[in-house]
Amino acid sequence: MGRLPRFETAAVVSSARELFWREGYEGASVSALQQATGLNSSSIYHAFGSKRGLFDAAIEDYLASVVRPGLARLRAEQVDPEAIVDYLATVRELVLDPAGHTLPDGCLLVNTACSGIARDPEVAAVVSAYRSELAESFGRGIAARFPEASAADREHLTRTCVASLVAALALTRVDGEAAAGFLESALALLRRPHPIA
Amino acid sequence: MGRLPRFETAAVVSSARELFWREGYEGASVSALQQATGLNSSSIYHAFGSKRGLFDAAIEDYLASVVRPGLARLRAEQVDPEAIVDYLATVRELVLDPAGHTLPDGCLLVNTACSGIARDPEVAAVVSAYRSELAESFGRGIAARFPEASAADREHLTRTCVASLVAALALTRVDGEAAAGFLESALALLRRPHPIA
DNA sequence: ACTTTTGTGAAACGCTCACTCCACTATAGT
DNA sequence: ACTATAGTGGAGTGAGCGTTTCACAAAAGT
Secondary structure, three states: OOOOOOOOHHHHHHHHHHHHHHHHHHHOOHHHHHHHHOOOHHHHHHHHOOHHHHHHHHHHHHHHHHHHHHHHHHHOOOOOOOHHHHHHHHHHHHHHOOOOOOOOOOOHHHHHHOOHHHHOHHHHHHHHHHHHHHHHHHHHHHHHHOOOOOHHHHHHHHHHHHHHHHHHHHHOOOOHHHHHHHHHHHHHHHOOOOOOO | OOOOOOOOHHHHHHHHHHHHHHHHHHHOOHHHHHHHHOOOHHHHHHHHOOHHHHHHHHHHHHHHHHHHHHHHHHHOOOOOOOHHHHHHHHHHHHHHOOOOOOOOOOOHHHHHHOOHHHHOHHHHHHHHHHHHHHHHHHHHHHHHHOOOOOHHHHHHHHHHHHHHHHHHHHHOOOOHHHHHHHHHHHHHHHOOOOOOO
């Protein structure tokens, strides 16, 4: 019953996600969100309650449409020993793109962690869960690559790889070469025969 | 000639630096800066030209008063082989502080890199130079610790340590334990007898 | 056909933003 | 003492912020 919406929620959230990714939560004004989504503010507030509600939806969409597809091979039942290397090498290519068209704004969630809204406990929990998810996926990739290593060594290597990724995404905007360097050195660790001497 | 200022520039910039660190460039409003510094807006604009001018001064002060003193032992002529370990261990303690009173907001420059103002080329250059400065200092610490390692190995280890620091500072706000974990794993690399097997 | 429910459009809300203006005060040089 | 210069206080600028309101449009259930 009632009038049908003239928009597709998925497309709206996807547009909002792009804007938040580019401009950050504080930097994406509601009027810019109106332009990006094609909805006017009354529809936005009707559908999502607040700018914050749309942001939450955009984060969910980011995880579902950007993060998890990228991690798919690391989340599979059988993990390819090359999967973790391929993942980091792919991100390295993206941040190195000279035109900067592919991954110009780093990671929506890393950017969020460094912004004021990260003081909101719910937002902090989402970013923290994202880091856990990265760590779990990377851990599986590293276990597949170094099956004979100790759990402690794999744990350290996993955290180092996650740190290299987070740092690369944090600095993509200001220095793509440096970001690629972080990933290159993480790859160097993964290309050794054993994780720890 | 002319009336003398009723404030000390150093104290004003230091207060502004704290506010920008806590709230970010966009998040620190001019009226909040008035409260923090004790100056009213006309004095701020007279002395610094713009909010952005005060921000630039705050960044300079951050480098001079926070970053470089911390790196002092790594910038000395003779670098202690323990200096790089001590540095990372100290940061680890700071981000782990349960009350979060010591380093609650990560790094002013990392936060800046993840915000909208990082698209300004001058700001990007300052953050990029900060990363270079970190890398050079860490490189010296690692050369002192692993004098017999190859240049390539030291380079990789340096970048991995810088990445671990940057990632820890990026996530301090949302997950201090995870930030400490990044540093812990970097320390594990440094505590091995040789950087690469 | 009519009621009920829901989405839409446009205008406006009070508020804060970065910034400016100007009269006034205070000092240094002459 | 006077002039030139520079800092201060306070009110005010227009623009933009997130959000709300409300009359109206459109579709589902009876």
